[in-house]
Amino acid sequence: MKLYNQLLNEFKRAQTGYSTIAIIGQSCIGSVAAMVLLMNHMAPAIKLTLLFLVTILCMAYNGAVLAQLSTKTTFNLLVLSVFFSIITIIGNLV
Numbered sequence: 001m002k003l004y005n006q007l008l009n010e011f012k013r014a015q016t017g018y019s020t021i022a023i024i025g026q027s028c029i030g031s032v033a034a035m036v037l038l039m040n041h042m043a044p045a046i047k048l049t050l051l052f053l054v055t056i057l058c059m060a061y062n063g064a065v066l067a068q069l070s071t072k073t074t075f076n077l078l079v080l081s082v083f084f085s086i087i088t089i090i091g092n093l094v
Contacts, residue, residue, distance in 0.1 A: 011078075012071045019065045022078050026085070030058035033085040036092045054088055057081040 011018050033054045037047055061077040 008072065008075050011075045015071055015074070019074065023062055023065060026061055026078060026081050027058060029082055029085045029089075030054055033088040036089050040092045050088060054085055057084050 034051055037051050037054065040047065057077070058081050061074070061081045064074045064077050
């Protein structure tokens with residue numbers, strides 16, 4: 001929890017710059033997650049559900065930045081989006 005608070009405070013300090021950089025990074029990670037999902041052979045319903053979640057979470061963060069939501073909400077969406085995308089990548093590569 002201490003690390004989370006430190007990262008949140010740093011994000012608050014320079015939100016404009018970090019949001020811009022994070023959009024690029026999180027979109028790239030989300031794109032890799034989508035690619036890995038589409039390359040994997042699994043049931044179409046599961047594949048499309050996971051693809052939907054990856055896409056929605058990436059879009060939610062981008063929308064939060066554009067809508068200038070609160071710093072904590074924006075940061076939480078960033079963490080959730082990146083975490084879910086990374087878990088999806090790892091889950092499909094193993």
